[in-house]
Amino acid sequence: MNRLRLPARNSSALSEPFKFSSASQANSAHTVAESEKLKDVSDQIDTRTAWLSPDLLAAVRANVPLVYVDVIPVRVDSHGRVTEVGLLLKVASDGSISRMLVSGRILYGERVRDALVRHLEKDLGPLALPHIPPNPSPFTIAEYFPDPEISGFVDPRHHAVSLAYVIPVSGDCTPTQEALNLAWFTPAEAASSKIAADMTGGQDRLLRLGLAHVGKLP
Amino acid sequence: MNRLRLPARNSSALSEPFKFSSASQANSAHTVAESEKLKDVSDQIDTRTAWLSPDLLAAVRANVPLVYVDVIPVRVDSHGRVTEVGLLLKVASDGSISRMLVSGRILYGERVRDALVRHLEKDLGPLALPHIPPNPSPFTIAEYFPDPEISGFVDPRHHAVSLAYVIPVSGDCTPTQEALNLAWFTPAEAASSKIAADMTGGQDRLLRLGLAHVGKLP
Amino acid sequence: MNRLRLPARNSSALSEPFKFSSASQANSAHTVAESEKLKDVSDQIDTRTAWLSPDLLAAVRANVPLVYVDVIPVRVDSHGRVTEVGLLLKVASDGSISRMLVSGRILYGERVRDALVRHLEKDLGPLALPHIPPNPSPFTIAEYFPDPEISGFVDPRHHAVSLAYVIPVSGDCTPTQEALNLAWFTPAEAASSKIAADMTGGQDRLLRLGLAHVGKLP
Amino acid sequence: MNRLRLPARNSSALSEPFKFSSASQANSAHTVAESEKLKDVSDQIDTRTAWLSPDLLAAVRANVPLVYVDVIPVRVDSHGRVTEVGLLLKVASDGSISRMLVSGRILYGERVRDALVRHLEKDLGPLALPHIPPNPSPFTIAEYFPDPEISGFVDPRHHAVSLAYVIPVSGDCTPTQEALNLAWFTPAEAASSKIAADMTGGQDRLLRLGLAHVGKLP
Numbered sequence: 001m002n003r004l005r006l007p008a009r010n011s012s013a014l015s016e017p018f019k020f021s022s023a024s025q026a027n028s029a030h031t032v033a034e035s036e037k038l039k040d041v042s043d044q045i046d047t048r049t050a051w052l053s054p055d056l057l058a059a060v061r062a063n064v065p066l067v068y069v070d071v072i073p074v075r076v077d078s079h080g081r082v083t084e085v086g087l088l089l090k091v092a093s094d095g096s097i098s099r100m101l102v103s104g105r106i107l108y109g110e111r112v113r114d115a116l117v118r119h120l121e122k123d124l125g126p127l128a129l130p131h132i133p134p135n136p137s138p139f140t141i142a143e144y145f146p147d148p149e150i151s152g153f154v155d156p157r158h159h160a161v162s163l164a165y166v167i168p169v170s171g172d173c174t175p176t177q178e179a180l181n182l183a184w185f186t187p188a189e190a191a192s193s194k195i196a197a198d199m200t201g202g203q204d205r206l207l208r209l210g211l212a213h214v215g216k217l218p
Numbered sequence: 219m220n221r222l223r224l225p226a227r228n229s230s231a232l233s234e235p236f237k238f239s240s241a242s243q244a245n246s247a248h249t250v251a252e253s254e255k256l257k258d259v260s261d262q263i264d265t266r267t268a269w270l271s272p273d274l275l276a277a278v279r280a281n282v283p284l285v286y287v288d289v290i291p292v293r294v295d296s297h298g299r300v301t302e303v304g305l306l307l308k309v310a311s312d313g314s315i316s317r318m319l320v321s322g323r324i325l326y327g328e329r330v331r332d333a334l335v336r337h338l339e340k341d342l343g344p345l346a347l348p349h350i351p352p353n354p355s356p357f358t359i360a361e362y363f364p365d366p367e368i369s370g371f372v373d374p375r376h377h378a379v380s381l382a383y384v385i386p387v388s389g390d391c392t393p394t395q396e397a398l399n400l401a402w403f404t405p406a407e408a409a410s411s412k413i414a415a416d417m418t419g420g421q422d423r424l425l426r427l428g429l430a431h432v433g434k435l436p
Numbered sequence: 437m438n439r440l441r442l443p444a445r446n447s448s449a450l451s452e453p454f455k456f457s458s459a460s461q462a463n464s465a466h467t468v469a470e471s472e473k474l475k476d477v478s479d480q481i482d483t484r485t486a487w488l489s490p491d492l493l494a495a496v497r498a499n500v501p502l503v504y505v506d507v508i509p510v511r512v513d514s515h516g517r518v519t520e521v522g523l524l525l526k527v528a529s530d531g532s533i534s535r536m537l538v539s540g541r542i543l544y545g546e547r548v549r550d551a552l553v554r555h556l557e558k559d560l561g562p563l564a565l566p567h568i569p570p571n572p573s574p575f576t577i578a579e580y581f582p583d584p585e586i587s588g589f590v591d592p593r594h595h596a597v598s599l600a601y602v603i604p605v606s607g608d609c610t611p612t613q614e615a616l617n618l619a620w621f622t623p624a625e626a627a628s629s630k631i632a633a634d635m636t637g638g639q640d641r642l643l644r645l646g647l648a649h650v651g652k653l654p
Numbered sequence: 655m656n657r658l659r660l661p662a663r664n665s666s667a668l669s670e671p672f673k674f675s676s677a678s679q680a681n682s683a684h685t686v687a688e689s690e691k692l693k694d695v696s697d698q699i700d701t702r703t704a705w706l707s708p709d710l711l712a713a714v715r716a717n718v719p720l721v722y723v724d725v726i727p728v729r730v731d732s733h734g735r736v737t738e739v740g741l742l743l744k745v746a747s748d749g750s751i752s753r754m755l756v757s758g759r760i761l762y763g764e765r766v767r768d769a770l771v772r773h774l775e776k777d778l779g780p781l782a783l784p785h786i787p788p789n790p791s792p793f794t795i796a797e798y799f800p801d802p803e804i805s806g807f808v809d810p811r812h813h814a815v816s817l818a819y820v821i822p823v824s825g826d827c828t829p830t831q832e833a834l835n836l837a838w839f840t841p842a843e844a845a846s847s848k849i850a851a852d853m854t855g856g857q858d859r860l861l862r863l864g865l866a867h868v869g870k871l872p
């Protein structure tokens with residue numbers, strides 16, 4: 001795959017709608033939590049967010065780390081063995097078109113579990129049927145910085161602390177929104193240097209850490 | 219519940235069929251592994267085991283720790299939150315009728331995943347649909363000894379090193395074989411002193427460790 | 437212990453110096469990372485932070501979750517068994533004087549490991565000799581919200597996503613800064629309802645989850 | 655390194671002293687547990703073991719999986735980052751001279767923690783100062799079989815279920831007993847194909863899984 005670097009002004013990732021709660025909407029967190037079993041939870045979260053002024057957005061990004069989740073979506077057999085790994089093809093935060101994990105921010109007032117479901121639905125569609133693990137602990141913490149020398153995980157936009165999970169999905173997956181494509185790879189393919197060359201920001205390494213966690217690193 | 223202590227000679231647990239491979243059958247491990255996706259894997263494992271002479275059984279139990287799995291079967295909602303915990307009512311290894319976890323030995327030549335599926339099917343029936351986690355690491359190691367002072371986990375028969383898991387089941391559960399009953403409790407009920415009083419061998423504590431692992435200990 | 441609730445205006449926790457990097461200082465993250473083995477790393481982090489205007493502070497807190505670490509400091513024996521748990525006595529975020537874990541924010545540009553060392557040094561002194569675990573994964577994620585109904589973990593100031601660790605310390609611990617006192621308890625004492633009554637914001641439950649993680653929950 | 659394959663009759667690994675408790679000595683488990691904080695615990699364990707007749711040894715190995723521990727000894731800096739990985743040079747169970755992890759059996763009546771300390775002392779000497787983690791859960795389970803096709807982890811002697819840990823050591827390490835040599839490698843070297851070529855039985859893969867667990871897989 002030839003990596004295509006888009007002009008920054010056309011990059012949907014760089015102009016990603018960075019949504020914030022208004023002060024009054026923030027108070028509805030409790031109500032959201034109570035209704036978290038409802039099917040329309042992600043809609044509710046969307047409706048209580050709003051655009052932040054560019055100045056405030058820049059100030060936040062320059063002053064506090066943001067909280068993210070990274071998900072490696074997998075297919076498993078009846079004994080829990082990972083048989084396939086799903087990777088999106090989309091515009092990365094550095095403007096490249098790359099193979100990517102499911103990834104995104106945890107919103108104000110949002111539970112980690114709800115963020116996992118929301119981002120999986122956003123990227124894999126509403127019928128993906130993710131099996132969120134009962135244990136809330138991530139398999140690792142990926143620390144993204146603008147400077148590639150700090151941790152090897154890079155996000156040119158900001159410092160993000162990302163909770164990383166391997167999550168089985170058993171339903172129909174259809175890439176939605178900004179993803180151009182979703183493809184499934186065997187664990188050996190996913191860990192290969194060929195796939196690594198199509199990934200950016202250190203996500204190829206995060207993918208290998210996740211494969212090791214499930215005993216599937218070659 | 220009044221705890222009923224059965225005479226040892228009537229206890230199905232104490233006279234549990236302790237099966238061993240014969241030397242020639244042990245060599246079939248490879249074939250078993252190749253067919254591990256087949257639905258009848260547990261039947262195959264049963265057919266390649268056989269009774270061990272009482273002398274050899276006693277010698278094994280007196281000389282090496284045995285490898286076990288303990289499973290806390292749970293119901294989860296669409297976001298992975300544990301909503302219910304399943305506990306069996308059966309005759310424990312100390313002869314009491316107790317609330318128990320799904321528990322059993324790993325056989326010679328058997329993968330941990332296969333032992334988990336086999337014991338879940340044996341205790342919850344073939345339609346339980348367990349979701350074995352991709353990550354093979356147990357949430358804790360329960361070390362059972364005949365002497366209750368060593369670790370608090372007690373098995374009067376032998377020293378067992380048990381890999382403990384919390385495993386969601388999404389199908390129909392019907393207690394089979396030696397279980398008298400299967401009941402579902404909320405996490406708060408499962409962690410209560412009332413349930414603890416109905417458990418034996420330290421399994422009430424193992425249950426609380428598992429509830430803590432999934433963030434559901436009150 | 438009688439819980440003393442201080443007027444909010446006198447609470448050092450509520451008026452906690454909430455430090456932010458200025459935009460230009462934020463670019464020094466790389467330099468900080470390179471010097472992270474130096475003993476004066478926490479000083480450097482302090483010098484590159486500055487006060488945020490009350491308006492910006494309020495805007496951040498109303499719009500994004502903050503990233504925290506929670507640490508249960510423990511004493512262990514030569515075999516890694518937890519023998520004692522350290523709890524601070526200090527003013528909590530709700531204004532009460534409570535038994536508390538070591539806890540604090542991850543700064544912009546700061547690695548999780550560096551935040552753990554910085555907060556342990558801040559609360560237990562520079563000679564505490566913490567043994568930060570090689571594995572970066574927390575034992576659980578504690579999600580703090582102003583609303584106590586959401587998760588049971590409460591911070592009246594903001595939504596915080598906290599990475600929770602159990603960390604052995606082998607040196608001399610002397611409470612510093614805002615802590616009035618540091619006391620050591622056996623695991624059984626630490627898990628007792630007596631200690632729970634002296635804790636706030638759900639930290640007693642977080643403590644029990646940590647004790648379960650190390651196999652020391654009674 | 656040229657791999658030297660020794661004749662089986664000269665292999666210390668194949669003729670490894672496989673010790674068993676006699677029936678009467680097995681009853682001393684409680685006493686051992688009570689004295690487990692004593693410095694001479696490993697001596698006590700040795701004295702209560704004895705040779706097993708070749709017939710019983712063969713019967714055990716053909717009928718039950720044995721319980722093992724595998725340890726990746728590491729050096730860490732003050733922030734818990736792994737800086738070096740220790741690998742032994744010794745005769746492996748397949749008769750080759752290989753780079754190996756610290757590895758060995760859990761004895762009857764022995765706690766997992768005690769087995770970790772005993773094997774680390776046996777292989778790295780009594781001054782290695784291992785920091786056994788408070789959390790008893792291994793980072794993965796390595797399942798060794800005589801047949802290399804089953805799991806990729808191979809032990810020609812028997813089926814072993816091995817609990818795998820990454821354990822920092824801060825003292826002086828001097829290879830003892832059967833080890834010819836102990837060498838320290840950077841994480842990148844340890845994960846390289848060059849080192850993998852000097853390892854056997856799948857331990858190179860187990861090493862990479864451990865490096866991933868601590869975030870140090872390249």
